Amino acid sequence: MLKFTWIVLMVISCHNLFGQEQQEFNQSEHHETPARHRFGVAIGQTYVPAGNLSEGGRSFLVVPTWALEYEYWFKERWAVGYHADVEIMNYVIKRGMDQELERESPVVMTIIGMYKIYKNLILYAGPGVELEKNENFFVYRVGLSYEIELPGHWDISPGLIYDNKQGIYDSWSLMLSVGKHF
Numbered sequence: 001m002l003k004f005t006w007i008v009l010m011v012i013s014c015h016n017l018f019g020q021e022q023q024e025f026n027q028s029e030h031h032e033t034p035a036r037h038r039f040g041v042a043i044g045q046t047y048v049p050a051g052n053l054s055e056g057g058r059s060f061l062v063v064p065t066w067a068l069e070y071e072y073w074f075k076e077r078w079a080v081g082y083h084a085d086v087e088i089m090n091y092v093i094k095r096g097m098d099q100e101l102e103r104e105s106p107v108v109m110t111i112i113g114m115y116k117i118y119k120n121l122i123l124y125a126g127p128g129v130e131l132e133k134n135e136n137f138f139v140y141r142v143g144l145s146y147e148i149e150l151p152g153h154w155d156i157s158p159g160l161i162y163d164n165k166q167g168i169y170d171s172w173s174l175m176l177s178v179g180k181h182f
Helices: 002-030
Strands: 037-048 061-073 078-087 090-095 099-104 107-118 121-131 137-146 148-150 154-165 169-181
Touching (some): 037 078, 061 169
Antiparallel strands (some): 037 061, 090 099, 107 121, 137 154
16 A cells, blocks of 8 residues: 555656646747847938038028938847938038038948947947048947837837037937837
C-alpha cells in the first residue's frame, strides 16, 4: 500500500510540474515583442528668422515643410533615427551685413540620437546636411516631441525642432508626425 501511495504521489507531482511548464510556454507564445522600427510622415511650418521672400518684404519667413522619418528603437528608451525634411518654398537669407543667398526648396537630412526622457516625451539631437542647388550647409538639429499612441501601433507626434545651419542661419519648426511601429 505504501508503494502504491508513493507511485500516485510521484505521478501527480510530475503531472503538476509538466502542467506548469506547459502554461509558461503558452504564455511566452502570446507575449508580443516590442515594435523596434517606426516610419512616419510629418507636415509642419518652419520659421526662418533671417529669411525673406525672393521679392523682398519681411525680415522673417514661415515656410511649409514635409518630412519622412525612420527610427530604430534598440532599447525601450533609446533610438537612432533618420529624418529628411523638404521646405516647400524659395526664399532669400541674409548672409552677413550686405550679402544674400537664395534658398530653393532646401532638403534637410539628419541622423539623430533619441531618448525618451519621460513616458512618451522624446528628446533628440544629431548632425546632418541641408542640400540646396546654390550652397549646401552642415546642420545640427535638436528636437523635442511627444508620441501619442493609437491602436494598431500607430501614433501622432507633435514636435518642436531647432536647426542650426553651419552658423549662417537657423530655423525653428513645428511639426505633426503620423507614424507606424513595426
